[in-house]
Amino acid sequence: AMCLPNGPEMAVAFLGVVCAAACAPLNPEYREREFEFFLEDLQPKALILMAGQVSPARTVAEKLGIRILEIEAVTDGPAGTFAFSVEAPPTSGESPQISEDDIALILHTSGTTSRPKMVPLTHKNLCASADSVQQMLGLTREDRCLNIMPLFHIHGLVAAVLASLSAGACVICTPGFYAPRFFDWIQECRASWYTAVPTMHQAILIRAMEHRDIIHSHPLRLIRSSSASLPPQVMEELEKTFDAPVLEAYGMTEAAHQMASNPLPPRPRKPGSVGPAAGPDIGIMDEAGKLLPAGERGEVVIRGANVTRGYLNNPEANASAFVDEWFRTGDQGYLDPDGYLWLTGRIKEIINRGGEKISPREIDEVLLDHPAVAQAVAFAVPDPRLGEDIAAAVILAPAMIANERQLREFAATRLADFKVPRLIVIVDEIPKGPTGKIQRIGLAERLDLRPLAVPGSSTDRAIVLPRTPTEQWLSGLWAEVLHREELSVYDRFLDVGGDSLLATLLLSRVREALDLEVSMIEFFDAPTIYDQARVIEDLLLIQSDEQTQGADGAKDS
Incomplete structure (x- = not known):
């Protein structure tokens, strides 16, 4: 297994491992509880970390007796x-004999089961998928891919790294x-293309007008989008802004990423379709x-050289996932007369939060x-930027008291930030289907939950200007991140075009400028500049008091 930050060392380490063994990249943002599950499930021979890397993965590996191999980047x-920062384990000196049917990569995929x-x-599987991406994009030795996708994700590993190497x-x-x-x-690396999820494309478009000189002086040959549905409006704006074709593709882990893709010109690209x-x-x-x-509409099924042979140690899942030689994707859709695939919904209940697939059962x-919780069910709620975000309905145990903030803070200690529900509603009863079972799909509508963020929905509001130095600084930061000039200190972040992606950017700016950690929960529980x-100001006061106490203690000693 490996738990490394994104970058060239991660890519090279992955390539090196798969030449001799199976590789299982893990998300560095996981919490200790999540690392415990994944490492116990994988039973790896070793875990690769960067030298000095502070991570709960290290704690868990030490507890489970998993050997830790540390690597250090060679800067020159x-x-x-x-x-390797320590002596690598001894080998037989013989190169391992690897065949095309040996396992190269193991990834966990979310599911509705626990x-x-x-x-x-x-x-x-990997070579077939990488070759398919390379052919659809017409990649050559002259191309330069700017990879901004995480390398613990099948999208970044196959579409960016392996497809490029294939060409x-x-x-x-x-x-x-x-x-x-x-x-x-883009300018420094002279990139000719990039691949990303729709939320990234949208964040790029927000800043595009400031960088028209770079767009014109360093034109892209193509832009690729996958892992979540690309709104046709975003596709149109990308093509207009970059004067380059945007190819929306359809992929999943079980298919080693790519299954369908819109083609390059002169063949037609159909907005809203994921292509043939x-x-x-x-x-x-x-x-x-x-x-x-x-x-005719039904479930999308696939078969081919890039499709997994089946889940590991899970005969029950394999029995339901395969029909004869076809793998069932859990997605609903239809093929048009030209063979282009149109996705119309998801049969499975996985939440697709801006390309991150999240198991609601977890x-x-x-x-x-x-x-304090007697019943809980997580489900998707519409979000205009991410496509879907996470909500949960909770029934409290008798005589117990808890509020939304307390439950979200509790979840945040056990889940990665992107898995923590943005909205938790406390209800007396959770709506059930006709058979008495809770049905996650459609639960947002049955609970009458509207989209979590509606950009520009603040209308007829009074403008209250910032009055304190902190408010003035924050107002400028909001204006920069949101690209809005007219802001009131009582505007709610979500009501003026903000979302969790932009909140992450804003919090990183706060951390860089003030050396201050503000959590996502604290951010959304304090939704205005005021x-x-x-x-x-409270956190800075606490920080100042701690530093003063530390200095006094040093004098006493």
């Missing part, structure tokens, strides 16, 4: 060069997506397992660990 060598499934992908091309591995640096990277099959065969199947003709179980100024 080519990008991605690293050395236990995420392990997806093994062979060398054949003998160059891939630039950034530290991760950071919208303010995107255009500088681009790798595996694609069919539409009814509930009885019969393949349907063009135009969130249920965390909330149910709270002593409220946030009070929180920051």
Whole structure:
């Protein structure tokens, strides 16, 4: 297993491991509880970390007796060069014999069951998918991909890294997506294309007008989008802004990423469609397992060289996932007469939060660990920027008291930030379907929950200007991040175009400027400039008191 930050060392370490063993990259943002589950499930021979890397993964590995291998970047060598900081374990001296059917990559995929499934992908799976991406994009040795996707995700590993290598091309591995640096990277690295999720494209568009000179002097050959549905309006704006074709693709972990993709010109790109099959065969199947003709709606099924042979140690999941030779994706859609795939919904209940696939059952179980919670069910709620965000309905135990903030803070200690519900509603009863079962799909509508953020919904509001230095500084920061000039200190962040992606950017600016950690929960519980100024001032006062006490203690000693 490896838990490394994004960058060239992560990419090279992945390539090195798969030449001799199966590799399981893990998200560095996981909490200790999550690392415990994944490392116990994987039973790895070793865990690769950066030297000195502070991570709960280290704590868990030590507790489980998993060998830790530390690497250090070699700064005066080519990008991605690293050395082991301790002596590597002894080897036989013989190069391992790897075949195309050996497992190269293991990723966990979210599911509606309590236990995420392990997806093994062979060398054949990965090469087939990478070749498909390379062919659909027409990549050559002259291309330079700017990778802003996380490398613990199938999208970044296959579409950016392996597809580029398949073409003998160059891939630039950034530290991760950071919208303010995107255009500088394009210029510095002379990128010819990039691949991203829709929320990243939207954040890039917000800043595009400030960087028209770079867009014109360093034109992109193409832009690719995958992992979540790309709104047609965003596709149109991207093509207009960059004067380059935008290719929306459809992928999933079990298919080693790519399944369908819109093609390059002169073939048509259809906004709203994920394009024709681009790798595996694609069919539409009814509930009885019969393949349907063009135009009829059913479940999307796939088969081909890039499709996994089945989940590890999970015969029950395999029995339900495969019908003869076809893998059931859990997505609903239809093929048009030209063979283009149109997705119309999801049969599975996984929440797709801006491209991050999240198991609602995992969130249920965390909330149910709270002593005040009797019942909990997590589900998707519409979000105009992320597509979906996470909500949860909770029934409290008799005579117990808890509020939304307390439950979200509890969840935040056990879940990665992107999995913590943005909204928790405390109800007397959770609506059920006709059979008496709780149905996550459609629960937001049955609870009458509206989209969490509606940009520009603050109308006819009074403008109250900032009065304190902290309010003035925050107001300027909001204006910069939101690209709005007219802000009131009582405007709510979500009502003036903000969302969790932009909140993350704003909090990083606060951390850089003030050396102050403000949590996402504190941010959304103090949604206005006025409220946030009070929180920051209180935290700065606490920080100052701690520093004073530390200095007094040093004098006494």
